[in-house]
Amino acid sequence: MGKTLAEKVWDDHVVAKGSDGAPDLLYIDLHLVHEVTSPQAFDGLRMAGRPVRRPDLTIATEDHNTPTLNITQQIADPVSRTQIETLRKNCAEFGIRLHPLGDKDQGIVHVVGPQLGLTMPGITVVCGDSHTSTHGAFGAMAFGIGTSEVEHVLATQTLPLKPFKTMAITVEGELRDGVTAKDVILAVIAKIGTGGGQGYVLEYRGSTIRSLSMEGRMTICNMSIEAGARAGMVAPDQTTYDYLEGRPHAPKGVDWDAAVAYWNTLATDDDAVFDAEVFLDAGELEPFVTWGTNPGQGVLLSDSIPDPASFADPNEEASARRALEYMDLAAGTRMKDIRVDAVFMGSCTNSRIEDLRAFASVIKGKKKADGVRVMVVPGSARVRLEAEAEGIDKIVEEFGAEWRFAGCSMCLGMNPDQLAPGERCASTSNRNFEGRQGKGGRTHLVSPLVAAATAVRGTLSGPWDLDSSADLVAEGA
Amino acid sequence: MEKLTVVEGVAVPLERANVDTDQIIPAEFLKRVTKTGFDDALFFAWRQDPDFVLNDPAFQNPAVLIAGPDFGTGSSREHAVWALRDYGFRAVVSPRFGDIFRGNSGKQGLLTAQVEEADVEAMWALIRAEPGVSASVDLIEKTVTVGTLTVDFEIDDYTRWRLLEGLDDIGLTLRDEPRITEFETSRETWRPRTLPAQ
Numbered sequence A: 001m002g003k004t005l006a007e008k009v010w011d012d013h014v015v016a017k018g019s020d021g022a023p024d025l026l027y028i029d030l031h032l033v034h035e036v037t038s039p040q041a042f043d044g045l046r047m048a049g050r051p052v053r054r055p056d057l058t059i060a061t062e063d064h065n066t067p068t069l070n071i072t073q074q075i076a077d078p079v080s081r082t083q084i085e086t087l088r089k090n091c092a093e094f095g096i097r098l099h100p101l102g103d104k105d106q107g108i109v110h111v112v113g114p115q116l117g118l119t120m121p122g123i124t125v126v127c128g129d130s131h132t133s134t135h136g137a138f139g140a141m142a143f144g145i146g147t148s149e150v151e152h153v154l155a156t157q158t159l160p161l162k163p164f165k166t167m168a169i170t171v172e173g174e175l176r177d178g179v180t181a182k183d184v185i186l187a188v189i190a191k192i193g194t195g196g197g198q199g200y201v202l203e204y205r206g207s208t209i210r211s212l213s214m215e216g217r218m219t220i221c222n223m224s225i226e227a228g229a230r231a232g233m234v235a236p237d238q239t240t241y242d243y244l245e246g247r248p249h250a251p252k253g254v255d256w257d258a259a260v261a262y263w264n265t266l267a268t269d270d271d272a273v274f275d276a277e278v279f280l281d282a283g284e285l286e287p288f289v290t291w292g293t294n295p296g297q298g299v300l301l302s303d304s305i306p307d308p309a310s311f312a313d314p315n316e317e318a319s320a321r322r323a324l325e326y327m328d329l330a331a332g333t334r335m336k337d338i339r340v341d342a343v344f345m346g347s348c349t350n351s352r353i354e355d356l357r358a359f360a361s362v363i364k365g366k367k368k369a370d371g372v373r374v375m376v377v378p379g380s381a382r383v384r385l386e387a388e389a390e391g392i393d394k395i396v397e398e399f400g401a402e403w404r405f406a407g408c409s410m411c412l413g414m415n416p417d418q419l420a421p422g423e424r425c426a427s428t429s430n431r432n433f434e435g436r437q438g439k440g441g442r443t444h445l446v447s448p449l450v451a452a453a454t455a456v457r458g459t460l461s462g463p464w465d466l467d468s469s470a471d472l473v474a475e476g477a
Numbered sequence B: 001m002e003k004l005t006v007v008e009g010v011a012v013p014l015e016r017a018n019v020d021t022d023q024i025i026p027a028e029f030l031k032r033v034t035k036t037g038f039d040d041a042l043f044f045a046w047r048q049d050p051d052f053v054l055n056d057p058a059f060q061n062p063a064v065l066i067a068g069p070d071f072g073t074g075s076s077r078e079h080a081v082w083a084l085r086d087y088g089f090r091a092v093v094s095p096r097f098g099d100i101f102r103g104n105s106g107k108q109g110l111l112t113a114q115v116e117e118a119d120v121e122a123m124w125a126l127i128r129a130e131p132g133v134s135a136s137v138d139l140i141e142k143t144v145t146v147g148t149l150t151v152d153f154e155i156d157d158y159t160r161w162r163l164l165e166g167l168d169d170i171g172l173t174l175r176d177e178p179r180i181t182e183f184e185t186s187r188e189t190w191r192p193r194t195l196p197a198q
């Protein structure tokens, strides 16, 4: 029997096969580190007198706690400051490469890895962060780990793990104009539920996925965790190689040729069998937005908020009621009638150059809606520079939005960028949990195009709402 | 992790049931960035009470905690184990433990000895009669001795073996170190390297 992509990558990293239900010992090719989940791991090493086994396979950046304004000033919050200072001390002590705030390669850890060319097909990637699944877009096996596991990888460059089950998510057909990778993944999560992927590594396949850029594939793999999965993957192809070739850490010369020859063997074999399969028709998709407090509580932008009573499962009904209460919304409200106080364009889901270009294409030459605060936060310092070279910063500023420095920013309420209690935000991030963007804040997950159109109109909107009547007809279809 | 065979030292009676990890260490201490130095956080709320057992001069520098049933339930925080360890405890005796707490303890070198509820009460009575008495927890014999009383305790074989050998998770993996090194020798040169920076 053939093997799936996930099984091939797994098998190539087994250092010791577990018997009698014991886990396999898996080799880790790349370990990404940030300030929040690493301090106790380093302290554990220190206590045990252990070195970092492979500093040359480890890289750190600062993202969660960092401000996106006045980045040369001292961080005000003492807890955040301590975490950052601790990371700097630890990296110096253990010989780990660090890209601190202000460095040209600083940024959200999941934007930095691919950008440097460190993330590549057929490797294993871990990080003390659940959205490590992002790197699976390259055909890597990439997953988040806890602090004890961070220590384990630092000390041994391996992890004892039991194999994941495999699930194929096949998306076929052409996406209509204005429908993006973000809409695909929100639709997948709404379909299989926030627990639907539990125990699985998801492999995204089909013509729709093949036609996506690397940025789009990263957006999809990023949110695999929101479907409960440990990892998401896309088989590498020419799109992957074109993105990777020439990046600072991408293989060169004969190494490149050897790598590509190997990468071409990774695609799932025709006769491989998945443990589960899901199908989605891309032609049916429209921009997708969430109304509730988990990423599975979403509908088409052209729809209305569902009635909690319409859910068959009593738990889902109860959670919908709680969500609507928290979100201060009523069943039956048209999504497009929902007014927002803020728009956040950023996070490891949607803060790469292509996302910024999409956002800018909609707002160009327009003014933001009155009373709406709009923040645009590039995923890394390099993305910021690239965007500035293209004039995106000017478009953002002329629109009346804030152009910020790189970081996780308003994706989570850990740094100064937060919603005030009761504020409502259209956000390109990945989690709409209660209080995620600040205590009492209310989040609607959207694509960059929807974020942009919403910033123009002040109510949840898609690019079709700004354009010609022909497009509006298409939406009603 | 140090090898552990016998724990000996002052026994502290914690005459309460259902001591959850929030009581062992409140959430406010989880913001710290170290894995050590949590001794001041142990039972933080209860220690504000001058009559709390750890404030009793008879029980200074203790090594064995003797608690009521369902010790260590609730939140999974490993900090609960770190706090007990940092305070000096090397063994906890209870009729029942929270599962995650017991798992975390085994990984961090804290011995969790499960005994009959009546035995715990008998130990408490002995300590009340002679505050500051020593206890001895013998992992080889699987017995707890307080004064004249010796009882058997339960611990799963795997955890016992790990404690006796002084193996934490990393120590266990490092027993496979030669295989890791061998794996690394055949690692292809195209695979990523973060150093030197380019």
Ligand code: SF4
Pocket: A063, A064, A108, A109, A110, A129, A131, A347, A348, A349, A407, A408, A409, A411, A412, A429, A430
């Ligand atoms: S951007 Fe958000 S989801 Fe991504 S790593 Fe940062 S906090 Fe986590």
